[in-house]
Amino acid sequence: MSGRRGGGKSLSWAVKFENRGLWTRNAVAGTSVYGETRRKFSGSEYRRWDAHRSKLAAGMLLTNNDPSILLPEAGTQILYLGAGHGTTVSHLHDHLCGKDNERGGRLVAIDIAPRCLRDLTHLARSRKGLVPILGDARKFTTWGALIQRRVGWLFQDVAQAGQVDIFLSACARFLAPEGLALLSLKAASERFSDKDEDEVFAEVGQRIVAAGYQLVEAISLAGLEQQHTLFVARRII
Amino acid sequence: MTFRTAMVWVWFDWRAAAVVDEQGQIMDLEIWQGRMSIEEAMSRLELLAASALTPEARRLAERFPEASVHPAGAVELPEAEYPLPSVEEQEVADEAALKLAEMGVARSAGDPDRRLEHLMGATDELRASWLIYESRLVEWVALFIPQARFERDRSALAGKVADSASLAELAESLGCELPEVGPDESEWQVLKQSGERVRTIGRELERLENASKELAQQHLPSLSALLGPLLAARLSVCAHGRMRLARLPAGTLQVLGAEKAFFNHLKTGSPPPKHGHIFMHPWISRAPRWQRGNISRTLASKAIIAARSDAFGGEVWGAEQIGEVEAKVQEIRDKYPRAKRG
Numbered sequence: 001m002s003g004r005r006g007g008g009k010s011l012s013w014a015v016k017f018e019n020r021g022l023w024t025r026n027a028v029a030g031t032s033v034y035g036e037t038r039r040k041f042s043g044s045e046y047r048r049w050d051a052h053r054s055k056l057a058a059g060m061l062l063t064n065n066d067p068s069i070l071l072p073e074a075g076t077q078i079l080y081l082g083a084g085h086g087t088t089v090s091h092l093h094d095h096l097c098g099k100d101n102e103r104g105g106r107l108v109a110i111d112i113a114p115r116c117l118r119d120l121t122h123l124a125r126s127r128k129g130l131v132p133i134l135g136d137a138r139k140f141t142t143w144g145a146l147i148q149r150r151v152g153w154l155f156q157d158v159a160q161a162g163q164v165d166i167f168l169s170a171c172a173r174f175l176a177p178e179g180l181a182l183l184s185l186k187a188a189s190e191r192f193s194d195k196d197e198d199e200v201f202a203e204v205g206q207r208i209v210a211a212g213y214q215l216v217e218a219i220s221l222a223g224l225e226q227q228h229t230l231f232v233a234r235r236i237i
Numbered sequence: 238m239t240f241r242t243a244m245v246w247v248w249f250d251w252r253a254a255a256v257v258d259e260q261g262q263i264m265d266l267e268i269w270q271g272r273m274s275i276e277e278a279m280s281r282l283e284l285l286a287a288s289a290l291t292p293e294a295r296r297l298a299e300r301f302p303e304a305s306v307h308p309a310g311a312v313e314l315p316e317a318e319y320p321l322p323s324v325e326e327q328e329v330a331d332e333a334a335l336k337l338a339e340m341g342v343a344r345s346a347g348d349p350d351r352r353l354e355h356l357m358g359a360t361d362e363l364r365a366s367w368l369i370y371e372s373r374l375v376e377w378v379a380l381f382i383p384q385a386r387f388e389r390d391r392s393a394l395a396g397k398v399a400d401s402a403s404l405a406e407l408a409e410s411l412g413c414e415l416p417e418v419g420p421d422e423s424e425w426q427v428l429k430q431s432g433e434r435v436r437t438i439g440r441e442l443e444r445l446e447n448a449s450k451e452l453a454q455q456h457l458p459s460l461s462a463l464l465g466p467l468l469a470a471r472l473s474v475c476a477h478g479r480m481r482l483a484r485l486p487a488g489t490l491q492v493l494g495a496e497k498a499f500f501n502h503l504k505t506g507s508p509p510p511k512h513g514h515i516f517m518h519p520w521i522s523r524a525p526r527w528q529r530g531n532i533s534r535t536l537a538s539k540a541i542i543a544a545r546s547d548a549f550g551g552e553v554w555g556a557e558q559i560g561e562v563e564a565k566v567q568e569i570r571d572k573y574p575r576a577k578r579g
Binding site: 106114115117118120121124125131132133134135140141142143144145146147148149169172173174 | 249250251282285286287288307308309310311312319321322327330331334335337338339341342344345348
């Protein structure tokens with residue numbers, strides 16, 4: 001079955017597929033985060049989740065499996081490494097926490113750039129349950145005290161050399177058994193390799209399996225993102 | 238206490254510390270008893286971020302000197318039932334984390350690298366528009382006063398246009414005759430305003446450059462002494478910060494700003510660029526062509542040392558060190574007074 005599907009389809013209580021795009025129920029009704037369209041569906045306001053700007057949304061549109069398994073369970077604790085300006089984070093928050101954190105979720109978002117944190121802290125002020133941290137995603141000890149319980153869902157998008165090592169050790173340290181981990185990998189960030197893209201991606205897949213994870217899918221984001229693949233791994237034990 | 242052969246760890250987070258053995262058994266526990274406030278949680282989270290110990294962790298580390306001490310999140314720690322914060326405590330910590338993030342963002346305004354970046358960016362943009370406005374003004378005035386020649390001193394023109402009440406007055410101040418046809422009154426007014434604008438932007442540019450110079454001299458004193466503050470600032474911004482600049486090889490500093498030529502060289506095998514921004518330095522731009530590559534190599538290798546001295550808190554370069562570099566450059570000039578033939 002093709003990844004793109006037509007007609008309204010609900011992926012979670014707050015995420016739906018409508019008009020060939022993804023929408024999330026707006027936790028802060030009346031506001032857009034990055035200039036995205038808002039629209040009402042049966043009484044509640046939704047924000048359009050731009051798949052060109054969010055690799056998670058792109059992955060959900062292009063996956064061969066059920067896109068809803070890529071989402072965390074609403075009301076749980078998740079970890080987001082390399083949060084950027086909060087585009088994906090805001091939609092995840094819609095789903096995970098909802099208005100005034102009615103679902104009781106907790107989204108810990110880490111980024112190293114003060115410029116990104118400026119946007120994230122503004123976002124966190126209006127969205128309860130979002131915890132932004134200015135820190136290095138590689139240095140677990142500087143922020144690890146805020147992740148006490150293992151998380152059921154982890155996303156990493158850091159686009160730097162050695163991102164696979166960071167991903168595997170973050171999963172080993174913070175991912176709960178049966179938890180889902182997503183790695184957005186940019187081939188060009190693996191700098192010192194002279195392999196071509198496909199070889200890089202194949203090798204990363206092998207490394208994830210060798211580390212004891214089930215590789216659920218490697219979604220090529222071609223068409224929506226350049227040179228990116230979204231790896232979906234599940235912790236078996 | 239007897240000596241243990243088994244491994245023991247001290248685990249700690251912002252509110253508790255625990256001693257744990259290989260089986261994941263908690264052998265000792267210290268929980269922070271103080272009043273739970275956001276400020277206190279912030280200072281404790283800051284300790285963790287700075288890889289320092291909390292008081293609880295320090296007490297346990299003293300009690301178990303053989304234990305290896307790691308904050309929560311460290312890969313080395315064994316699996317164990319570590320004490321978890323309550324919901325209220327977690328809320329306090331989350332609020333503290335958000336405040337810390339806001340403080341970190343506010344603090345980044347003090348980063349001279351970011352400040353220089355804006356100063357240089359603003360200078361470049363303003364200079365680009367100033368050049369456009371100024372060249373338009375020169376052409377515009379020359380249309381009405383064809384006799385006027387500006388090769389010598391275009392800079393005074395804007396002021397003269399702005400200060401003249403009419404075209405006749407302008408012609409007089411330029412020492413030219415007034416031609417028969419001239420602009421309408423409204424046309425003259427906009428011409429005059431355009432002169433005012435060029436003058437204003439020119440002054441603003443000067444202030445911007447002074448601000449850049451001042452900051453560069455504080456932030457990059459040695460490199461500024463060797464290359465001049467504006468070139469030093471440009472190189473630092475081009476390398477995305479002083480620390481990154483200091484870690485570049487000299488050869489990269491030499492061609493910073495000549496990326497197009499450099500990557501064209503890698504791609505097609507065209508001759509490599511001899512100099513990037515560093516060409517602005519008069520030792521290179523005023524040198525005869527055949528000496529430039531050699532001098533820019535020498536200057537770049539010395540400049541990178543100056544940049545490292547700035548970045549890692551070394552001695553600030555003075556006349557003595559600059560004199561040594563100049564002597565080396567002089568050697569090159571003496572050695573190759575003439576272009577190689579052939």
